[in-house]
Amino acid sequence: MAKLTEDMKQLIADGFPFIATVDEAGNPQIGPKGTLRVLDDEHLIYNEETGRQAWHNLQANHKVAVAVHPYPGMKGIRVEGKATIYTEGQVFDDAHQFAVDKKLPDLIGAVVITVDRIVSLDAGPDAGKELANEPVKD
Template sequence: MATLTQAMKDMIGAQLSFLSTVDEAGNPQVGPKGTMRVLDDTHLIYNEQTGKQAWHNLHENGKAAVATVDHAALKGFRFEGTVEGFHDNDQIYEDAKAYAAERHLPAVIAAVVISIDRIYMLDAGPHAGDIVEGDPKPTDHFTH
């Protein structure tokens, strides 16, 4: 499990994040998640509001990647992990409903909690794609 730094938490809180998933056939899907936020040092959470592609894909395989970028600063991070839970009848769900109500957002189907396994740098320049923390995947060892 990888741990978020304060800078990462601040960026997630200030910027729009995009969630990437993959379906059963390996087709990618990506979309903005305006409710993406930090749950704790090792988990992200968002309010599922549509129950469409990402919802389906996460139920099928649980794999998720979240990209958050501060375009003006040319800095960003990709957080890869797995869904730890779909909350629709507990305190996490109640907190998600309150989060939505306070911000006048659509109704919540469930709160989705993602456990962070790996963190990659998305800064512009030679370190883009470098792993920051977590167990690397085999593809992290490619050389050019």
């Protein structure tokens, strides 16, 4: 797995993330995920609350991309990886407690994303530069 730096973790904490998934016909979908946060150096997590398109897409295809670019700002990253869905167990319980603590809607699942690849979304000459690429072998 690729590792997030402290600067990347702060960028994720400060920014507003969007996730991209694809449906069974290969159609792309993108949407905001306000609960997305860093779980550890190699994983992101978010609380799935709506159970709509992204949730549907991740049931069949676990590939996901996350884009974070704070506004205003000229720096950003895209994280690519695979999602694992938890509907019970410690990961789910911790995500539920996060929702309670933040006074958020209850979740239907916790989605953990492995950090396989990180790409710069900075404005300027570093746009699209690969920063890390260490996919987990299936």
